[in-house]
Amino acid sequence: MRSFEHVNALNIQTTVALLSEPSTEAIAGGTDLLGELKARLRSPQRLVNLKTLSKLREIRYSPRVGLRLGALVTLAEIERHPVVQERFPILAQAASSAATPQLRHMGTIGGNLCQKPRCWYYRNKLFHCWLKGGDICFAEDGENKYHAILGADRCHAVHPSDLAPALIALDATVCVVGPEVEGEISLEELYTKPTERHRRMTILGPGELITEIRVPPPKKNARGVYLKAMERGSWSFALVSVAAQMSLEGERITDARIALGGVAAIPWRARESERLLVGQEFSEELAERAAEAAVAGAQPLRDNGYKVPLAKSLVKRALEISIRERSDM
Amino acid sequence: MATKAVRPKKRKIAVRGPGKTPIKLIVNGETHELLVEPRRTLLDALRKDLGLTGTKRACDEGTCGACTVLLDGKPIYACMALALECEGRSIETVEGLARNGKLHPIQAAFIEEDALQCGFCTPGQIMSVKALLDENPNPTLEDVKRAVSGNLCRCGAYPKIFKAALRAAELLRSGS
Amino acid sequence: MPKVIKTRTEFEGHVFEEYVVVEGEGLSAWDAQTPLRYIGRQIPRTDGPERVTGKAVYTFDVQLPGMLYGKILRSPHPHARIKSINTQRAERLPGVRAVLSFKNAPKLSFRQGQTFLFDEIVRYVGDEVACVIADEEEIAEDALELIEVEYERLPFVLDPEEALRPEAPNVQPSGNLLNGKPDIYERGDLDRGFSQADLIVERTFRTQCALHNCLETHGSVALWEGDALTVWDSTQHIFGVRAGLAQLLGLPLHKVRVIKRYMGGGFGSKNGLGKYTVIAALGAKATGRPVKIMLDRHEENLAAGNRPSTIQHLKVGARRDGTLTALELKAIVNAGAFCTWPPSVGGPARQLYLCPNVKTEQYTVFTNTGPLSAFRAPGYVEGTFALESLMDELAHELKIDPLELRLKNYAEIDQTTGRPYSTKGLREAYERGAKLFGWKALTSNPSPVAHLRERGGAVGERATKLRGVGMASQIWSGNGMPPAYAIVKINPDGTATVVTGTQDIGTGTKTVLAQIAAEELGFPIEKISVEIGDTQLGLYAPLSAGSMTVASVGPAVRLAAHEARQQLLDVAAQVLEVPRESLAICDGLLSSPALKEAVAIKDVLEKLENFMIIGRGAREPNPEDVAVNTFGAQFAEVTVDTETGEVKVERIVAVHDSGRVINPLTLSSQIEGGIIQGLGYALFEQRVVDRNTGVVVNDNLENYKLPTALDIPEIVFEMVDRPDHRANNLGAKGVGEPPIIPTAAAIANAVANALGIRIYELPLTREKILKALKRV
Ligand SMILES: Cc1cc2nc3c(=O)[nH]c(=O)nc-3n(C[C@H](O)[C@H](O)[C@H](O)COP(=O)(O)OP(=O)(O)OC[C@H]3O[C@@H](n4cnc5c(N)ncnc54)[C@H](O)[C@@H]3O)c2cc1C
Ligand code: SF4
Ligand code: FES
Numbered sequence A: 001m002r003s004f005e006h007v008n009a010l011n012i013q014t015t016v017a018l019l020s021e022p023s024t025e026a027i028a029g030g031t032d033l034l035g036e037l038k039a040r041l042r043s044p045q046r047l048v049n050l051k052t053l054s055k056l057r058e059i060r061y062s063p064r065v066g067l068r069l070g071a072l073v074t075l076a077e078i079e080r081h082p083v084v085q086e087r088f089p090i091l092a093q094a095a096s097s098a099a100t101p102q103l104r105h106m107g108t109i110g111g112n113l114c115q116k117p118r119c120w121y122y123r124n125k126l127f128h129c130w131l132k133g134g135d136i137c138f139a140e141d142g143e144n145k146y147h148a149i150l151g152a153d154r155c156h157a158v159h160p161s162d163l164a165p166a167l168i169a170l171d172a173t174v175c176v177v178g179p180e181v182e183g184e185i186s187l188e189e190l191y192t193k194p195t196e197r198h199r200r201m202t203i204l205g206p207g208e209l210i211t212e213i214r215v216p217p218p219k220k221n222a223r224g225v226y227l228k229a230m231e232r233g234s235w236s237f238a239l240v241s242v243a244a245q246m247s248l249e250g251e252r253i254t255d256a257r258i259a260l261g262g263v264a265a266i267p268w269r270a271r272e273s274e275r276l277l278v279g280q281e282f283s284e285e286l287a288e289r290a291a292e293a294a295v296a297g298a299q300p301l302r303d304n305g306y307k308v309p310l311a312k313s314l315v316k317r318a319l320e321i322s323i324r325e326r327s328d329m
Numbered sequence B: 001m002a003t004k005a006v007r008p009k010k011r012k013i014a015v016r017g018p019g020k021t022p023i024k025l026i027v028n029g030e031t032h033e034l035l036v037e038p039r040r041t042l043l044d045a046l047r048k049d050l051g052l053t054g055t056k057r058a059c060d061e062g063t064c065g066a067c068t069v070l071l072d073g074k075p076i077y078a079c080m081a082l083a084l085e086c087e088g089r090s091i092e093t094v095e096g097l098a099r100n101g102k103l104h105p106i107q108a109a110f111i112e113e114d115a116l117q118c119g120f121c122t123p124g125q126i127m128s129v130k131a132l133l134d135e136n137p138n139p140t141l142e143d144v145k146r147a148v149s150g151n152l153c154r155c156g157a158y159p160k161i162f163k164a165a166l167r168a169a170e171l172l173r174s175g176s
Numbered sequence C: 001m002p003k004v005i006k007t008r009t010e011f012e013g014h015v016f017e018e019y020v021v022v023e024g025e026g027l028s029a030w031d032a033q034t035p036l037r038y039i040g041r042q043i044p045r046t047d048g049p050e051r052v053t054g055k056a057v058y059t060f061d062v063q064l065p066g067m068l069y070g071k072i073l074r075s076p077h078p079h080a081r082i083k084s085i086n087t088q089r090a091e092r093l094p095g096v097r098a099v100l101s102f103k104n105a106p107k108l109s110f111r112q113g114q115t116f117l118f119d120e121i122v123r124y125v126g127d128e129v130a131c132v133i134a135d136e137e138e139i140a141e142d143a144l145e146l147i148e149v150e151y152e153r154l155p156f157v158l159d160p161e162e163a164l165r166p167e168a169p170n171v172q173p174s175g176n177l178l179n180g181k182p183d184i185y186e187r188g189d190l191d192r193g194f195s196q197a198d199l200i201v202e203r204t205f206r207t208q209c210a211l212h213n214c215l216e217t218h219g220s221v222a223l224w225e226g227d228a229l230t231v232w233d234s235t236q237h238i239f240g241v242r243a244g245l246a247q248l249l250g251l252p253l254h255k256v257r258v259i260k261r262y263m264g265g266g267f268g269s270k271n272g273l274g275k276y277t278v279i280a281a282l283g284a285k286a287t288g289r290p291v292k293i294m295l296d297r298h299e300e301n302l303a304a305g306n307r308p309s310t311i312q313h314l315k316v317g318a319r320r321d322g323t324l325t326a327l328e329l330k331a332i333v334n335a336g337a338f339c340t341w342p343p344s345v346g347g348p349a350r351q352l353y354l355c356p357n358v359k360t361e362q363y364t365v366f367t368n369t370g371p372l373s374a375f376r377a378p379g380y381v382e383g384t385f386a387l388e389s390l391m392d393e394l395a396h397e398l399k400i401d402p403l404e405l406r407l408k409n410y411a412e413i414d415q416t417t418g419r420p421y422s423t424k425g426l427r428e429a430y431e432r433g434a435k436l437f438g439w440k441a442l443t444s445n446p447s448p449v450a451h452l453r454e455r456g457g458a459v460g461e462r463a464t465k466l467r468g469v470g471m472a473s474q475i476w477s478g479n480g481m482p483p484a485y486a487i488v489k490i491n492p493d494g495t496a497t498v499v500t501g502t503q504d505i506g507t508g509t510k511t512v513l514a515q516i517a518a519e520e521l522g523f524p525i526e527k528i529s530v531e532i533g534d535t536q537l538g539l540y541a542p543l544s545a546g547s548m549t550v551a552s553v554g555p556a557v558r559l560a561a562h563e564a565r566q567q568l569l570d571v572a573a574q575v576l577e578v579p580r581e582s583l584a585i586c587d588g589l590l591s592s593p594a595l596k597e598a599v600a601i602k603d604v605l606e607k608l609e610n611f612m613i614i615g616r617g618a619r620e621p622n623p624e625d626v627a628v629n630t631f632g633a634q635f636a637e638v639t640v641d642t643e644t645g646e647v648k649v650e651r652i653v654a655v656h657d658s659g660r661v662i663n664p665l666t667l668s669s670q671i672e673g674g675i676i677q678g679l680g681y682a683l684f685e686q687r688v689v690d691r692n693t694g695v696v697v698n699d700n701l702e703n704y705k706l707p708t709a710l711d712i713p714e715i716v717f718e719m720v721d722r723p724d725h726r727a728n729n730l731g732a733k734g735v736g737e738p739p740i741i742p743t744a745a746a747i748a749n750a751v752a753n754a755l756g757i758r759i760y761e762l763p764l765t766r767e768k769i770l771k772a773l774k775r776v
């Protein structure tokens, strides 16, 4: 790491002001940021430590408003919280599938949602790639087994978070505060495909902070599952993951939200699959069609073609498991 | 370098660094005063500034687990924490386990079951097991596997680490 | 009087003759009648307490007063000439003490002249360019960014097959083929052999490049005191490092001391002298202060060696009854930029099965990638994967049970020398393994795959998992060899110290040597200390590799203990005034029918002031008339998820024959560890080199996947545990490498059994499974 100054945040207002200054970065758990700094990808002159904002460390729940997670709540706290486990199991599953016990004790939900891509060219100082302001994407005709199959444009990195797809399937919103903004947006809106002008994966600008993540109360008869395919038994980012949340009336699907991780630069909402499912009675054939729809338009690169059948299988399996509520994955 | 005031002015904001700044760390119950740059990780502070080299560094980027210590009782990677952000918090390292020359039951179980080969991952494994058993004195094999799933062992001592953790739980329950 | 003799030795598949000096009388291995107190017992590691308390000082933990840190600047290009290098800005950074590069460092030849310590030509991404020595690691890293290097990029080649083409750029001036020719072995008449075959199966197998990733990275601390150099090094061969340093730095041997107390893994990658060690020594000389250089994880994965990738064209001919008639292997090995010790990929094809007509041909090829090094059973892991996969295909084609096919071609003699094996417990390993595993029941069903499908997992109504079983066998040396020396000192208080210059690399050597000394002396093991890992105090012992430490050093220790015991008896008989033959030593006590009660050794020796008994021992030569090898068989059961491509190894059963078991506890750790490394190699481990730039993109533990706690199958194993009386005076052979050899092959065979389709390339990733199932 290059050297930097360090400031403990006092309150949100001053923090936003501090973060609006040039070459300043927020550090929450630090598990992502320090990785970038150690690789000397960036060298902010000042870090602002959010962990001193004790208000942002709370988990609250009421049946009426749902779940409120302060941005500094750790993944371990989410994974272990009885209400999360009981009412939002896919969130607990996603949290517990991420990283390792140690990283989950350190990493915060805010940091997890805002973490940078793990693309191995991005993380290597030797490559000044497009996302870092350069001209080319080295993954495009390089080594791309972990890269995106859907919706990629100039950058083929995938969004690495496990929590994001789960929270999107749960229809979560985030509260954002910044020098010029303050408000609540859906988590889906937070994410954006990097563009020529805006080479980032979230819409957050300088000084803008997530303060809270809000999850509405679960719908009636809602059920769901988070499935994650990894290269080994744990401690891996998702090759593909699927968060599916469904509501049923009798045999009929009344609501479905499906989001995929590991396939695109943003957590990928499978809207067409959802549309196919809602109003229908569940069948294997329907699951098959919904799975097919989830990867429609996939444009795999040389090494990541396997993600297409993998995503399909996981979507199908997630639907079956959530409908039948049996999980032997 | 001492603290200085910067804008916004309403309340004083303490800026530390980029040079060395004094901090206090509470390690294994003892308070230590040291001078570190903000970029000093907890791991380097333990190893280089305090000479506590039991905690190992095998990757320095959260991918191996050799640097596992307990921060306020929870297992973390010391390489991914800034030393000055750990001020005032309780830090436990492998050096703090044995008391008065007597091995902690986890340590005894690791030896008994041969849950180590080169031993480089061992301090980290032991701290992860400690965190587990502090919280759950009666773990299942599956609990143990999950608890050490953030600690790589290249020598492949895993089967014996699992056994040792279960054995240690037994020893602790029986109060020996 | 020392005797000079010529002996033949085998090390990691290479056979050579050398002169050795031996002394002292020979001892034969303990027979079944000898009651043994320590040999064969589960003795916990004697250095366990240091390791579990964090007190053990690894090279990485050595901190000396005034110590500086070195960081190495590495080439970002796979092949380039350094046109200019400007270190001034780096030198001016406060805290920087020296910057070394080819401009100011001596031009020292490295890797048998294939490169220099700092070469003007860099040949792979990660090749050493310069080194900054500074007060703190962070400052050294800051300074690396200030070094300006102008490179003239040269054409490069990453793929070994491409490198063999005439138009390929030369990695080494002498061409890209090591020694300018393939390494060929031949016996019998290959053409005739194939013409006698009823069936010929021919396939191409590919294995990946694997990275050792020892948890303690490579590194050294160097300290000069006057003209004497002390180096702490994370090495498997302190005497090798000493010799290398002395030669490169022009120092006499007695001025170079190499110490290795504890080390965090080596697996073959720490067999030799590393550039970082020499650079640390030069840096310490230049600054007048101790210097520590530890590679970081990325450097470790760029520049600290690897198990090279291979391409193996393998062809086997057999009669209808399964008898092999011919076996031909053509292997291409990607050596990387430098190579002085090619792995022997053809070893298994030459040795494992009875076959009169065999040819192996190995092309070891230079490319602009990180250089290979030994990696736990180098060559044999790769070669066994191909051979044992092909044997399974042959069995399948011939409709013979895979195990039966192997038994059919069982080799009773070593066909490369014509010598019989000293002992060979492979048949027993097959039989016991098959029984433990339930091989018959799992394979005897007329349609095993369908049968196994029923046992697979299901989602909803659908069965999605296939279950499969497979097996593979192993041959390896592990015989040990001279020279290796030890002394055993008996102290006046009745304790004893074993001194030798070997190293415990995590294998439990220290404990095993204590057991041997305690057994031979008749002392309680608590009264034995073992001093190893220091060239200044120790006696020569070979590198800790090739599964030969116990079988090389152990016999020397036993002889030294034996001699010490003889002296003790001589002295005791005189002090106690009893006939020497009447004396016995047990549990540290001297007894004799002529004595009323047993006498503590201490009581005898203390009468002699500070008299110290010193016994010397030297490893005997290997027998000339037999081949000494280790054997084993492993059985794997896997499930394969046909929808997600996930392979899960459920169970491994292993039975190995490594002669006598000295410590079942530490041995079991070696077996389990070998299997787990083999599992990682089979399923996920793979270095990924960017094909456009030559950069290793997964030079970290995030994307180079090692097995985690959640990948570990049930492991059941047994040892044949029959002393090999011809091997050495212990009857024990090595066990460090054998267990990794058949694992990947057994898993691959199980996966092929589950799928009914074979995958010819490792690792068996989801991608390959889904492709094999035609889902991609
Ligand atoms: C080895 C490894 C494996 C991992 N595996 C997984 C995995 O499997 N699944 C997974 O989901 N994640 C994984 N992670 C990522 C890990 O979960 C994240 O690093 C962690 O959740 C980030 O949280 P943090 O608090 O440490 O973030 P920090 O590192 O502190 O911050 C990350 C980024 O977010 C910004 N930031 C932090 N908080 C806020 C906020 N409130 N508002 C706006 N911006 C903010 C920071 O400025 C920084 O740029 C892994 C990480 C590592 C190192
Ligand atoms: S995928 Fe994105 S982050 Fe990776 S190299 Fe391409 S542009 Fe850079
Ligand atoms: S050193 Fe901290 S996780 Fe590897």
Ligand code: FES
Pocket (backbone or CB within 6 Å): B115, B116, B117, B118, B119, B120, B121, B122, B152, B153, B154, B155, B156, B157, C215, C264, C265, C506
């Ligand atoms: S014992 Fe060597 S890495 Fe675990």
